[in-house]
Amino acid sequence: MxxxxxxxxxxxxxxxxxxxxxxxxxxxxxxxxxxxxxxxxxxxxxxxxxxxxxxxxxxxxxxxxxxxxxNSFTKGDLIEIANLRILLECHAIKLSIDNGDTNWEGNIVAARHKLHLLEKEMQKDYKKFKEEWKKYDLEFHLALVSNCRSSNLLDLHTILYDKYIRYQMAVKEYRGKESEEEHKKIFEAALNRNSKEASETLETHILKELEHTLKIFNN
Amino acid sequence: MxxxxxxxxxxxxxxxxxxxxxxxxxxxxxxxxxxxxxxxxxxxxxxxxxxxxxxxxxxxxxxxxxxxxxNSFTKGDLIEIANLRILLECHAIKLSIDNGDTNWEGNIVAARHKLHLLEKEMQKDYKKFKEEWKKYDLEFHLALVSNCRSSNLLDLHTILYDKYIRYQMAVKEYRGKESEEEHKKIFEAALNRNSKEASETLETHILKELEHTLKIFNN
DNA sequence: AAATGATATAATTTTGAAAATATATGATAT
DNA sequence: ATATCATATATTTTCAAAATTATATCATTT
The missing domain is CATH 1.10.10.10 (Winged helix-like DNA-binding domain superfamily/Winged helix DNA-binding domain)
Structure with missing residues (x-):
């Protein structure tokens, strides 16, 4: 089967x-x-x-x-991908929150909890937990958008996430507290069914990650 | 070479x-x-x-x-695709217009002219010119968004356009005058560098085409 | 020495056939 | 008749080798 x-x-x-x-x-x-x-x-x-x-x-x-x-790493490509991820993911999170139900909410709580556990590990040993963290970061972001009711949008989003994260995985330092704080804000906005705030916080989150990731081009 | x-x-x-x-x-x-x-x-x-x-x-x-x-035809899939096309193409046309230059403008004029020629043929014989019309319709829409400065966005948009047009090509009747009028409005808004109006007119255009294309599920 | 061209080597592309898996057919039992 | 199982057929998946094309090497010419 x-x-x-x-x-x-x-x-x-x-x-x-x-x-x-x-x-x-x-x-x-x-x-x-x-x-x-x-x-x-x-x-x-x-x-x-x-x-x-x-x-x-x-x-x-x-x-x-x-x-x-x-595919090569270029500054322009990274910026394009981050902006495309914002376009898709912010659109999807709004739809998702507006359609939100109990089951969706449960999945977010679970995903956020698991991500939080990995965030603690990441503080201790970035390199060791990078790969596992990526899994739970994706799971969290997917849980948020999962209720958007468009499998075409979800599929596209996952590809863009992966394309973005390839760049981020090349950064040597973990962004830490700041990133965790942003995840928390998105999480709370989603639970409050405040789709506008969730979308804006998510955009900020991705833009800050972009800024951090752009460091790979400094040297 | x-x-x-x-x-x-x-x-x-x-x-x-x-x-x-x-x-x-x-x-x-x-x-x-x-x-x-x-x-x-x-x-x-x-x-x-x-x-x-x-x-x-x-x-x-x-x-x-x-x-x-x-891939099967389903109502839900068609609606998802049309909406995703709106998301990508409306975003791209705004960027494109804001970056518009002489060369871009020239391409739009040329593309619009060629599309207009095919639109006349379509009035006469829909079935015969369908394939050629599709080529110039895509060329027109691509010309409009071509200055968005994101090849990632352009590539994605082309795929979505093709996925949408597969459904439209299955409709038996040409939408005619109405569609041509919409193309004209988008064209004029673009030349006037009015990105907001261009985007809104484009959205209307795609939504009306969607409505027309949904007919393939009535029987 | 630099450029050109011929030859050899290495890589990609394409093929046809073997292996693995799924589907259809038909016999047997309930 | 329906269900179950075994067998045969069809189809997909995987492979290894042939054909094609690109790259590297080296001699020859300017």
Whole structure:
């Protein structure tokens, strides 16, 4: 009855995507098919399938007859992505709050709690918990927008979140308290069903993260 | 020096995408690999590559180990897509107008002129010119947003436009005069650099098209 | 020394076939 | 008749190798 990830192709897709997001596969690096084939234990055609998907989503750049590359980091791209995330996520959170119900509220409380636990860990050891934190940060943001009643919007948002977070995962320092404070404010606005405030606080949150993340271009 | 469409894979991608958009490959129909292989003269792996890309973009649904299907038509999906198109395109047109320059203005005039020619043809023979009209309608809408200075936004918008237009291409009647009048208003607002009015007129335009397109569910 | 061109090497693209899985068919039992 | 199971067929998934194209190497010419 399982419906996901039974094929080598989709498992490989997840692995490569993860390695791109967390920088194990570095920005602008060439993705040589033969290397990937060996590193991920899949055949060439299977690797090509996953790279085609990743290139559609914008994690990978395909140059015909010259091969595949991890998308480069550029200041302009980061700014575009952050602003697009604001457009989608702020729109979605408003719809979501306006449709909010008991179950949705429960999910937010749970997600916020788990995120908070990871935030404490992050204070202690950023590098160690980065990957797990990312999981719960996404879960929190998804819980907030999950009631927007548009699966097209949700799918798009998740891709934009991942594209944004790839940049943030490259920053060496954790933003800490400030970020946690913002999460708290968004959380409270959502529970109060104040969609305007939630949206504005979320926008501020993403813009501050952007500012922090832009540091990767200073040196 | 050419940089696009030299591979069988990308040519096949264009062909299949076109056939989905114009309904030659019908909504919800099974995309049997062996059939596609014969109809598009490409090998199985190549076909799979294109289907993986199309599934990332949401034209095709991939069910693991069960195969690929053209995405179904549903009322809810159409409404989601139209609203997402409004969100992206209205945002982009405002940015574009605010950054507008001479060259951009020239492109809009040219695109509007070509679209207008096709609109006249459409009055005479809808079925015959549908495909060509779609090309110039997209060109017009793209010209309007082209100055938004976000390639991420532009790429996303084009996908949403195509996803929307697949539904519209399934409508039997041309909307005619009303639609042409709306195009004219958007055009004039853009030339007057009135981004607020352009955005509002564009939203109305898309909502009216949505209303018209929803007819495909009445029978 | 720089540029050009020929050759060799490496990489991508495409194919056809093997392996794995799902679906259809038909026989048997309730 | 309906359900269950086993078998056969069809389809998807995966692979490995051939064909094509790009890149690197090296000799030759200016």
């Amino acid at each position: 399982e419906e996901k990830n039974n094929t080598i192709s989709s498992k490989t897709y997840d692995l490569i995507k993860k390695d791109i997001i967390f920088g194990k596969l570095k920005p602008a690096s060439k993705l040589k098919l033969d290397n990937l084939k060996n590193n991920y234990n899949a055949s060439l055609s299977t690797i090509r399938e996953t790279l085609n998907r990743l290139s559609s989503e914008g994690f990978v750049k395909a140059e015909e007859q010259r091969g595949f590359f991890v | 050419e940089e696009k469409n030299n591979t069988i894979s990308s040519k096949t991608y264009d062909l299949i995408k076109k056939d989905i958009i114009f309904g030659k490959l019908k909504p919800a129909s099974k995309l049997k690999l062996d059939n596609l292989k014969n109809n598009y003269n490409a090998s199985l792996s190549t076909i799979r590559e294109t289907l993986n890309r199309l599934s990332s973009e949401g034209f095709v649904k991939a069910e693991e180990q069960r195969g690929f299907f053209v």
